[in-house]
Amino acid sequence: MTQTVPKWRAIVLDFLERAGWSAGQVFVATLLAGGVGVIGQLPWKQAITLAVSAFVASLLLTGVQYLGKFTNLAFWPDLLVRLAKTFLGALSGSMVAGVFDITAFDWGAALNVAFLATLASLGKGLLAREPAAPNGQVPPDASPSTLPTGTYREAVDHAPAPPTIEATNPPEGTTESPPAQASAQ
Secondary structure (H helix, E strand, C coil): CCCCCHHHHHHHHHHHHHHHHHHHHHHHHHHHHCCCCCCCHCCHHHHHCCCCCCCHHHHHHHCCCCHCCCCCCHHHHHHHHHHHHHHHHHHHHHHHCCCCCCCCCCCCCCCCHHHHHHHHHHHHHHHCCCCCCCCCCCHHHHHCCCCCCCHHHHHCCCCCCCCCCCHHHCCCCCCCCCCCCCCCC
């Protein structure tokens, strides 16, 4: 039996899943882009600042995606949207963290962080996908989300909720009997 969560909770979990992964990917990408060195010399403050900026950017971009009702996508379009959002979130996070000045902005470092974060996002999306069907096709309900499939589908599906049992009961005061069987003659 599949456990379902309320729609509002599924949406909150989807926002947090997307923003959390973006922040983590940008955090690690910033540390990697800073080069390998002594732990104390890694750009920790910059990594944290960029991660928080990417978290906020992801929340905003996901909000725009939900408002535009562009959430119920097949696997590959959904993954491409996530990659674009991660790239834009990382790039905008670098701009915000560096108090953007076009003459002094380090585009190379910002693009390196954005590329590494997007590459990590691609890996996460491919690893999160359910196994392919025997014919090699992506299952129709596959997603690049790490949320349980039921929760993810509840969050992104725009269809109205199925009727409750009470809603399908006949109105009070009416008795509904099964149709009479025609007697064989």
